[in-house]
Amino acid sequence: MTSEPPLVLDIDGTLTDAAGRLDPRVFAHLQAWTAPVVLATGKAFPYPVSLCHYLGIEPTVIAENGGVVLAAGAVSYQGDRERAQAAADAFVERGGDLGWDGFDAVNEWRRTEIAVNLDADEELLREVAAEYDLEVVDTGYAYHLKTPGVEKGVGLEAVAEALDRDPDSFVAIGDSENDVSTFGVAGRSYAVANADAAAREAADLVLDESYFDGTASVLEELGSRAE
Structure with a gap:
């Protein structure tokens, strides 16, 4: 056994x-x-x-x-939440939308990354992520702006x-x-x-x-x- x-x-x-x-x-x-x-x-x-x-x-x-x-x-x-937040802010400033209307329960308690709705402009998101030395992972439920590694x-x-x-x-x-x-x-x-x-x-x-x-x-x- x-x-x-x-x-x-x-x-x-x-x-x-x-x-x-x-x-x-x-x-x-x-x-x-x-x-x-x-x-x-x-x-x-x-x-x-x-x-x-x-x-x-x-x-x-x-x-x-x-x-x-x-x-x-x-x-x-592990992971740099401040850098992810800065990238998310830059994404929004350039016309992007995180996609969570009202209370953002998706990110409210998130400590190390930022999650973005799959309806977001993926090309723009990846462009901004690269500028901040971050990666974007598509989990099928959200794009995650996260620290490489x-x-x-x-x-x-x-x-x-x-x-x-x-x-x-x-x-x-x-x-x-x-x-x-x-x-x-x-x-x-x-x-x-x-x-x-x-x-x-x-x-x-x-x-x-x-x-x-x-x-x-x-x-x-x-x-x-x-x-």
Whole structure:
């Protein structure tokens, strides 16, 4: 009998349904998982921490595409939020629009980067980002203005060290460009069927099922091996 492996799971598109809602089956699957579960997301830090709280699992988080890492009770930050904010301001001054009307919950609690709506002028955004020595990552849900070299995969290496685990022991599941670095660090990686081209190319296996249906199929298979 083998033990369950530690997991590193993207949230949007991976633990959700097509409408972006958290699949209710996530609770049973992750609450029963005996190994560490890492939530790795492009969302601002409070979102995955809150999800861990309501799932009732130890908060182990890679947020903001690797900009914030929480593991073994310690938080670390990477990425230059001030430079990202300056680039976002310049983008707006040149006629760009961040695209979040009213209260900007997308960026209100973001510590290391700025997220821009996918309806924004991508060409202008990338032009401004280059001037500020920043990169733009398209997660399928937003463009992220971020510091080069800050990635989910680097965050996973930090988490593995904090948990005294081999990064190669982790199983990763994701759906987009920002999961590619995670796939490169984890020992086994899966892209759900709704994944973008970059994630599909980088994954060890592309699943037949989309969204949490795909993720659940992996968890059930891994769980059955551990029985």
